Amino acid sequence: MDYLKGLNESQYEAVTTLEGPLMVLAGAGSGKTRVLTMRIAHLITNGVDPFNILALTFTNKAAREMKERIAKVVGESDARSLWMGTFHSVFARLLRSEAHYLGFPSNFTIYDTQDSLNVLKKVLKEMNIDSDVYKPKKVLGRISQYKNNLITVNAYFNNPEIIEADERANMKLMGEIYRKYVDTCFRSGAMDFDDLLLRTNELLTRFPEVLAKYQDRFRYILVDEYQDTNHSQYLIVKALASKFENICVVGDDAQSIYSFRGANIYNILNFKKDYPDAHTVSLEQNYRSTQNIVNAANVVISKNLQQFKKNVFSENEEGEKIKIYRSLSDADEANFVASNIWEIRNREQRKFEEFAILYRTNSQTRAFEDALRKRNIPYRVYGGLSFYQRKEVKDLIGYLRLLVNENDSEALLRVINYPARGIGETTQNKLIVFADQNNISIAELLSNLGFYAPRLGLNNGVLNKLGEFWSMIKAFQVMLKQDNVYNVAMEVSKRSGLIKLLKDDQTPEGISRVENVQELLNSMQGFLEEQQQLEDGDASLSNFLENIALSADTQRNDDEEDMVSLMTIHLSKGLEFPVVHLVGLEENLFPSFMSSSSREELEEERRLFYVALTRAEKQAFFTYAISRFQWGKITDAEPSRFLSEIDSEFLEFINPAMERRTINRSGLSSSIFDEAPSAETPFFKKKEAKRTIGSTPKEEAVPKNLKPVATARIINPSGQSSQDIEVGDHVRHDRFGVGEVIFLDGTDPNNIKAKVHFANEGEKNLILKFAKLTKI
DNA sequence: CCTTGGCACTTTTTT
């Protein structure tokens, strides 16, 4: 058990205390992920079947990274059979197999926020409710709150307090809207994000046999980022853990930053009340950052009233002071950061991937993209407007969703007249109202159009068009049964007229829309190949759709690795970078103007600041601008209050003479960091977000179930060329790039599995027959 | 029924 070596005392305790409730309070940089990983490995080495372990993380990124690390210790196959993922993805999976209990189809659609909003808008319209008073976003937010607190529609109407609260807020129709929204989703066979948790709760409370089944299955439960769980998540965990009470929660109250989506910091603060005999371990030594950074972060977070007593310390070098740069404008700020990165990289021989630019809002990215591009500095933007949220992409996905679940009326209405085929708003409204009144879905209505036609009040022309549309959809569905997702999507985009419509638009935007659709199709082909090659792959359309619904950006990896990372602070949680630039430190931006009204909100912003600062290992830079281009005009800004909360002993001002300088019109600063790098080296390449950062796995553990085979023959599906391949060979794969063969398994030449470690993608298990590997 | 042009609103953060 050499993995236990090198753990400090508290880490060791957290890893080896396997039975009973355990709370690990892990300060920033204290090796939390390592502890979680080792703990799971330790469970498995101690004979716990990975099948009985449930590990819940907060983001897909975290889940993936941890799974990779665990695989290195216990082997890929064990790692694969544990249930690990975000709450949403794990319970979506569980709900798929138990959906019938709740009257949902197992292929239910998952609505993202945009979908929910569209549904809600239609509901408001149908109910003739003024959406100026009932602002859809606000209404949806309230519904989300209900759901996260397990207030179902019935519970709502039995709860005078809430009804009264809504009345006081001048929203006395909330109950009816809520009911109608839930009904609509149900009839569409769809769940929104909150439903995935709420319905899981419903399932576990209403059906004791289901609860018992999963209690028995998940004997060991681990929850990461416990401080960010909401009430609904809390109850699921509690229910599942109540039989064996082998529950380990890991978190840091100082890093709770998701209360806007219902995270309840009291879940972690009250853990000891829920489990009186719980063991508590505190990890307080920070191994990540310099003393200066840790101490400065401590000072800031100490301004919050609500927290555990904790003493995070670092024994690393003292390190450099945090440098503050005051800029004239957002463009100036970005230019400084870009030049600074360039300069430090050259001076200290660092790689671009060691730098991060962190900001409060996604809209701040643009200026930095411009500045970096100007200097040919490669960068990658994480998060932001997801590819899958673009209109043209959603349109095609709308068709695909309709094929999988034809009751999904949101998808249906999205595509029924796009491209325009003469089924306008009036007709659509008739369909909606009729379906609603007869308590059927629009799909049922269209499937029995002849039967319902006399009562619909539509003319023959329109009826024909409806019939044509629906038989086109039916034809696609038939095709889906026989053909693969890529071919079907291709056919859909052609026959629906989508591609033609987009191609007719020759403006630059139009061209980029065509490219986006093309990229979606490419990604489907990639998905298809990948799933076909993985031995436990699932190449179904519904699997593809689920993947994109629950992970905002499943973008492909690519060759270029060494890039500066740009992301929001929220996304940066759990990551670390040698040099961090924390930008836009201005009042009303950070802290956000939306969060300056109450102490609670402000404390969350402060925790956010804490998270940002503690991402830095060696150096941190703070920047702010005195004016900023915002909402189409220039706005003056003041430095963030957080800056003044840090003792000056930790800080150093880069441009103290700034005030006296005349403002130069170019907005470029000319202080000590002038010299912009020349633009002659053309290695700049813009990349979309990818999921994993840095760390390529190096050592390999021998998987238990694979028997080594010395050599195997590559057989192409086409059967043309074949070549011998053996362990240790370097191979090239169309999508995954270059990698090394670690393992071969199987005697049947048609079914030889190869485990390949790709430089960019990590390990993959491939079926040799399908994977087009070339020896290099 | 569809297209166009003007106008209002936007930006907090994510599953």
Add this chain to the structure above:
DNA sequence: AGTGCCAAGG
């Protein structure tokens, strides 16, 4: 500045 929504005209 960019997007989405609505009203009016074709």
